[in-house]
Amino acid sequence: xxxxxxxxxxxxxxxxxxxxxxxxxxxxxxxxxxxxxxxxxxxxxxxxxxxxxxxxxxxxxxxxxxxxxxxxxxxxxxxxxxxxxxxxxxxxxxxxxxxxxxxxxxxxxxxxxxxxxxxxxxxxxxxxxxxxxxxxxxxxxxxxxxxxxxxxxxxxxxxxxxxxxxxxxxxxxxxxxxxxxxxxxxxxxxxxxxxxxxxxxxxxxxxxxxxxxxxxxxxxxxxxxxxxxxxxxxxxxxxxxxxxxxxxxxxxxxxxxxxxxxxxxxxxxxxxxxxxxxxxxxxxxxxxxxxxxxxxxxxx
Amino acid sequence: xxxxxxxxxxxxxxxxxxxxxxxxxxxxxxxxxxxxxxxxxxxxxxxxxxxxxxxxxxxxxxxxxxxxxxxxxxxxxxxxxxxxxxxxxxxxxxxxxxxxxxxxxxxxxxxxxxxxxxxxxxxxxxxxxxxxxxxxxxxxxxxxxxxxxxxxxxxxxxxxxxxxxxxxxxxxxxxxxxxxxxxxxxxxxxxxxxxxxxxxxxxxxxxxxxxxxxxxxxxxxxxxxxxxxxxxxxxxxxxxxxxxxxxxxxxxxxxxxxxxxxxxxxxxxxxxxxxxxxxxxxxxxxxxxxxxxxxxxxxxxxxxx
Numbered sequence: 001x002x003x004x005x006x007x008x009x010x011x012x013x014x015x016x017x018x019x020x021x022x023x024x025x026x027x028x029x030x031x032x033x034x035x036x037x038x039x040x041x042x043x044x045x046x047x048x049x050x051x052x053x054x055x056x057x058x059x060x061x062x063x064x065x066x067x068x069x070x071x072x073x074x075x076x077x078x079x080x081x082x083x084x085x086x087x088x089x090x091x092x093x094x095x096x097x098x099x100x101x102x103x104x105x106x107x108x109x110x111x112x113x114x115x116x117x118x119x120x121x122x123x124x125x126x127x128x129x130x131x132x133x134x135x136x137x138x139x140x141x142x143x144x145x146x147x148x149x150x151x152x153x154x155x156x157x158x159x160x161x162x163x164x165x166x167x168x169x170x171x172x173x174x175x176x177x178x179x180x181x182x183x184x185x186x187x188x189x190x191x192x193x194x195x196x197x198x199x200x201x202x203x204x205x206x207x208x209x210x211x212x213x214x215x216x217x218x219x220x221x222x223x224x225x226x227x228x229x230x231x232x233x234x235x236x237x238x239x240x241x242x243x244x245x246x247x248x249x250x251x252x253x254x255x256x257x258x259x260x261x262x263x264x265x266x267x268x269x270x271x272x273x274x275x276x277x278x279x280x281x282x283x284x285x286x287x288x289x290x291x292x293x294x295x296x297x298x299x300x
Numbered sequence: 301x302x303x304x305x306x307x308x309x310x311x312x313x314x315x316x317x318x319x320x321x322x323x324x325x326x327x328x329x330x331x332x333x334x335x336x337x338x339x340x341x342x343x344x345x346x347x348x349x350x351x352x353x354x355x356x357x358x359x360x361x362x363x364x365x366x367x368x369x370x371x372x373x374x375x376x377x378x379x380x381x382x383x384x385x386x387x388x389x390x391x392x393x394x395x396x397x398x399x400x401x402x403x404x405x406x407x408x409x410x411x412x413x414x415x416x417x418x419x420x421x422x423x424x425x426x427x428x429x430x431x432x433x434x435x436x437x438x439x440x441x442x443x444x445x446x447x448x449x450x451x452x453x454x455x456x457x458x459x460x461x462x463x464x465x466x467x468x469x470x471x472x473x474x475x476x477x478x479x480x481x482x483x484x485x486x487x488x489x490x491x492x493x494x495x496x497x498x499x500x501x502x503x504x505x506x507x508x509x510x511x512x513x514x515x516x517x518x519x520x521x522x523x524x525x526x527x528x529x530x531x532x533x534x535x536x537x538x539x540x541x542x543x544x545x546x547x548x549x550x551x552x553x554x555x556x557x558x559x560x561x562x563x564x565x566x567x568x569x570x571x572x573x574x575x576x577x578x579x580x581x582x583x584x585x586x587x588x589x590x591x592x593x594x595x596x597x598x599x600x601x602x603x604x605x
Binding site for chain 1: 305311
């Protein structure tokens with residue numbers, strides 16, 4: 001009872017505050033993640049202009065310099081320097097470029113293959129569906145990192161091979177989810193009408209079904225970005241990523257591994273960068289999913 | 301039920317077969333295996349001899365047949381570096397990987413399940429926020445980096461546990477946490493959303509209306525139902541732990557299969573690498589099969605689907 005009267009007598013919240021709160025709750029635009037992602041993209045695209053130092057050339061006289069805010073640090077190396085006297089900040093900025101490039105190309109490749117496979121499997125059904133879905137099952141049963149390591153051992157280490165391997169890792173999830181969507185879409189009246197009107201099957205697939213799965217596709221792609229960045233950095237940490245001396249975040253963490261006691265920042269900074277980008281992308285993806293299509297909550 | 305079992309086992313066999321085929325093709329695509337054993341100082345006779353020993357004079361399909369036949373009898377060839385059967389080396393390394401996997405699994409359940417229940421029951425509380433932070437870190441921090449950070453704080457700075465190796469009992473703590481964190485986060489999130497769903501369902505409301513105590517509603521009525529998705533995920537976890545061990549064992553110099561894979565990779569020891577991959581895939585497929593079968597027993601809808 002006391003609680004009820006307490007509620008009644010509480011000071012009313014001013015209307016503007018209530019509106020602002022309500023707007024915030026409804027829109028909930030993830031500002032911080034978007035900010036982090038913008039920085040990530042700018043760093044990736046403009047690394048040449050932004051980075052204060054050359055990421056691959058070190059200064060032997062300035063090895064293991066701590067970050068600027070620590071004792072012995074200098075503003076010349078804001079995030080410190082590594083064991084070869086290279087600027088950690090510049091390397092983190094250039095690392096964004098590799099991650100960005102890998103993400104874009106991988107998702108383009110894996111997305112195209114996965115969407116095509118999903119469209120065909122879902123629309124035609126029958127043996128095509130059976131074959132494609134079995135391949136997906138098999139792919140999902142093989143541990144990704146191991147498959148990637150053998151492929152790299154057999155085919156060599158280059159940007160193209162890494163990207164193809166990562167695309168192989170991501171396409172099954174596209175195929176499976178898009179197939180599910182297509183199964184629903186193809187029973188729609190407008191698809192039947194298109195058929196009656198004499199549209200060819202490729203035309204129906206591209207003009208009528210594909211636009212229907214675009215939302216799913218966007219959501220899947222955003223959720224997949226974090227996975228790709230983590231996979232790529234894991235490969236480069238294990239020494240199987242884009243070959244050195246190109247700075248990649250994973251290999252930078254590996255560089256600092258044996259120097260944790262002397263210079264913890266060499267490993268810590270690139271790791272923080274990976275975490276910030278992946279976290280932001282996931283939060284942004286969640287928001288986008290809720291916004292575009294709340295039905296897809298199960299996609300996580 | 302029997303049909304489902306047969307289908308599932310066939311699928312597992314097909315997967316193993318596909319993996320063996322991929323590995324075989326890659327081993328042939330990666331170049332002449334004779335170069336691994338011989339160098340410029342070898343005579344033509346050595347080359348011819350090796351060609352026959354390795355069976356390279358036979359057509360590819362026969363070579364693959366021999367590969368499968370040997371594999372079925374547990375013979376994966378000799379490791380180039382160590383000069384003894386790959387199978388022997390793998391059997392030595394398996395216990396360490398299983399121990400680590402089990403420890404990580406236990407950690408993920410001990411941390412994830414209570415946190416998941418409590419954050420659903422006490423929504424918006426401090427515990428819920430702690431749970432969110434655990435989940436966010438688990439889903440976005442790369443495992444290798446998380447491992448290094450744990451090592452830096454608890455082994456280098458605080459010196460509570462050894463930084464790497466497997467000499468002491470406490471050595472397993474850090475690698476298990478690093479490996480299990482992601483799954484703890486996933487368990488937590490799954491359980492939280494499942495609990496929230498169940499707590500909102502008709503039968504729980506009925507139980508409350510009947511006057512069942514709050515504790516009984518949470519622990520008896522809700523938790524049992526909410527655990528189903530967590531059980532399903534346990535299967536995925538088992539498989540994922542196998543792969544994760546590659547990374548974590550490398551970070552913590554843990555003498556298991558995962559580290560063996562990297563050693564074989566860096567040493568260009570292809571026969572050993574092949575054997576490790578097959579061993580890993582076998583573990584992965586068996587774990588998935590086991591969980592699927594268990595799941596079909598628990599949930600009859602799956603059997604008839």
